[in-house]
Amino acid sequence: MKSLLIAWKDFKIRFADRKGFLTMIFMPLLLTAILGTALSSVMGGDGGFRETTLGLYQSDQDPLAETFNKDVLAEISFIKVKIVKSEQKLKEMVRDEKIDIGMVFPKQWSSNLDKGELREVAIFSQSENQLKASVIESVLQSFSERVKTVSVTANTVITDLTESAAVASGKVNMRDAATVIASDLSHTAKNDVQINERSISEKLVSAMQYYAAGMAAMFMLFNATIGAKSIIEERATETLSRLMISPTSNISILFGKFLGTLLFANIQLLIFFTATTLFFNVNWGDNVLQVIAVGISYSVAVSGLSMMLAAVISDAKTTDVISGVGIQIFAILGGSMLPIYVFPDTLKTLANITPNKWALTSFLEIMSGTAWHELSVPIVVLLMMGLVSLAIGTWRLRAG
Numbered sequence: 001m002k003s004l005l006i007a008w009k010d011f012k013i014r015f016a017d018r019k020g021f022l023t024m025i026f027m028p029l030l031l032t033a034i035l036g037t038a039l040s041s042v043m044g045g046d047g048g049f050r051e052t053t054l055g056l057y058q059s060d061q062d063p064l065a066e067t068f069n070k071d072v073l074a075e076i077s078f079i080k081v082k083i084v085k086s087e088q089k090l091k092e093m094v095r096d097e098k099i100d101i102g103m104v105f106p107k108q109w110s111s112n113l114d115k116g117e118l119r120e121v122a123i124f125s126q127s128e129n130q131l132k133a134s135v136i137e138s139v140l141q142s143f144s145e146r147v148k149t150v151s152v153t154a155n156t157v158i159t160d161l162t163e164s165a166a167v168a169s170g171k172v173n174m175r176d177a178a179t180v181i182a183s184d185l186s187h188t189a190k191n192d193v194q195i196n197e198r199s200i201s202e203k204l205v206s207a208m209q210y211y212a213a214g215m216a217a218m219f220m221l222f223n224a225t226i227g228a229k230s231i232i233e234e235r236a237t238e239t240l241s242r243l244m245i246s247p248t249s250n251i252s253i254l255f256g257k258f259l260g261t262l263l264f265a266n267i268q269l270l271i272f273f274t275a276t277t278l279f280f281n282v283n284w285g286d287n288v289l290q291v292i293a294v295g296i297s298y299s300v301a302v303s304g305l306s307m308m309l310a311a312v313i314s315d316a317k318t319t320d321v322i323s324g325v326g327i328q329i330f331a332i333l334g335g336s337m338l339p340i341y342v343f344p345d346t347l348k349t350l351a352n353i354t355p356n357k358w359a360l361t362s363f364l365e366i367m368s369g370t371a372w373h374e375l376s377v378p379i380v381v382l383l384m385m386g387l388v389s390l391a392i393g394t395w396r397l398r399a400g
Contacts, residue, residue, distance in 0.1 A: 010199040028215035036208030055322045057084045064110035135178025212282045213363035214336035215354040225323035227261035227306030265299035285366040297382040298359040304386030309391030330354045
């Protein structure tokens with residue numbers, strides 16, 4: 001009960017700070033409006049990409065390249081394919097913005113497929129179409145990986161079958177068996193790729209949706225430094241010390257501080273969610289409970305970090321530096337400022353250390369439509385970040 005009273009007291013103090021409260025609410029709304037509107041021509045303003053014109057040049061009539069064009073690209077509704085007669089012409093069309101993306105298949109692209117290898121395909125685009133290019137590249141990569149897997153699997157199965165007793169005794173016709181195996185594996189791979197790419201086209205979100213999720217994740221993260229600064233200032237004025245020598249246990253006091261940040265972060269998300277839905281027509285998905293679950297988990301992570309920061313930082317000025325610089329670095333790395341899809345693989349991996357990346361990608365998945373089990377990993381990661389940080393912070397603050 002005393003923890004709840006402390007949490008409510010801290011919440012009222014932050015809520016009464018009108019300048020800080022309005023900054024935490026209206027600034028993310030303003031940035032969402034600006035970025036969502038400015039990038040709507042690239043990411044789409046209606047829940048998906050605008051039609052993407054893809055210029056395609058094949059150096060020869062490679063059968064696998066033909067399959068990719070006719071059986072994969074043709075199935076994606078937002079991609080319009082233009083066949084170009086030369087690589088030079090393709091580059092000129094990209095430069096003159098007559099097409100959005102250029103793709104060049106080299107000669108004998110699939111000549112080493114039996115070894116599980118494919119030659120590199122060149123993809124060209126202007127800087128403003130990098131996000132579209134990354135989606136096209138992911139489609140190609142998905143197709144290539146599945147085809148290579150099928151090829152290696154088929155070769156392995158056929159090799160093992162050739163050495164089997166059934167073939168040696170004549171009970172199994174090797175030619176017929178190889179035909180059936182190759183046909184079944186190719187059919188399976190083709191169906192898998194089509195399903196995968198169809199899901200990509202369905203999961204594209206609009207610019208307004210993306211930056212609503214990005215700004216929510218970014219500005220909720222500021223609560224980590226605000227909560228830490230509050231504790232540090234109380235420690236400097238010995239308010240915290242007086243609380244700790246009162247009949248209230250230290251655990252109750254520190255847990256109350258944690259709950260105060262948690263409550264403020266959740267209220268902040270609730271207001272932001274309502275405002276973006278009503279005024280910007282942002283579709284947060286069909287399952288509000290999923291948004292709530294991720295929001296609470298992220299609030300736990302942010303609140304836990306505030307306790308850990310308060311435990312390892314001794315002065316309020318340092319928290320201001322972290323708030324001004326550190327949060328911005330986390331925001332960029334976590335995808336709040338630039339679409340995380342265009343990051344190189346190294347940065348995508350590094351982004352996993354930031355809690356806002358887990359929250360952002362989860363919100364985007366919910367907007368696109370996702371099952372609960374697909375959110376289990378990010379929810380667990382966020383909760384663990386928060387609880388571990390809370391444990392470290394509480395231990396250090398009690399010891400201090």
